[in-house]
Amino acid sequence: MEILTAHxxxxxTPDEVDDPAFLLVLSHGSNGGVDAADLLAVRAAALGLGGAVARVTQPFRLAGRRAPGSAVKQDEAWLEIVAVLRERFGDVPLVQGGRSNGARVACRTATAAGAAGVVALAFPLHPPGRPEKTRVGELREAGVEVLVVNGDRDPFGVPDPADAAAVTVLPGERHDLNKDPAAVGRAVEPWLRKWAARPVRTGRE
Structure with a gap:
């Protein structure tokens, strides 16, 4: 399914279900794709709870670029994509997320998208070796509940438990979270379950 944005x-890649409990929209990292092992694990957890899932390859990756470029343009494109998906999947709770750069986009746009929550996988707290270049504000200012799942050996850093609604740190995992993808799914499933159990809301009130 192709969605044309201004950028x-x-x-x-959609996974549609009958009468979805919620919609989970996921995206990739700067140099990755939507078939990353951790994204597929979260996809499986959401489908197991009766949620619909849409995995988004953003315009910069579809164009073959490894760097996302302007955050403003990336966020604008993301909001256009989410608007189309909300029309397609109906008035159900929206949870958005992704890994690394995709997690940053999901946090930055959560309020504007009307999301109920964000799943942030391998959130890149800072560039490797440069903790002073922190991106913690993107977590703290998301405006919705954020679940962070990071590895304890991630060179991009590990958010503090005070910086999000929940922070799960997986032992032995690095930034790619591919040592035990099933553990990523297990970390996310209980958190998604509460959205599946909530009454339908639009996020636009």
Whole structure:
């Protein structure tokens, strides 16, 4: 499924279910794709709870670029994509997320998108070796509940438990979270379950 944005086309891989409990929209890191092991584990957890899932390849990756470029343009494109998906999947709770750069986009746009929560996998707290360049504000200012899942050996840093609604740190995992993807799914599933159990809301009130 292709969605044309003001900053180029995006590609969406949807998993539709009958009468979805919620919609989970996920995206990749700067140099990755939507088939990353941790994203697939979260996808499986959401489908197991009766949620619909849409995995988004953002315009910069579809164009073959490794760097996302302007955060403003990236966020604008993301909001256009989410608006189309909300129309397609109906008036159900929206949870958005992704890994690394995708997690940053999900945090920055959560309020504007009307999201109920954010799943932030391998949130890149700072560039490797440069803790002074912190991005913690993106977590703290998301405006919605954020679940962070990071590895304890991540060179991009590990958020503090005070910086999000929940922070799960997986032992032995690095930034790619691919040592035990099933553990990522297990970390996310209980948190998604509460959204599945909530009454339908639009996020636009």
């Amino acid at each position: 180029g086309p995006a590609e969406v």
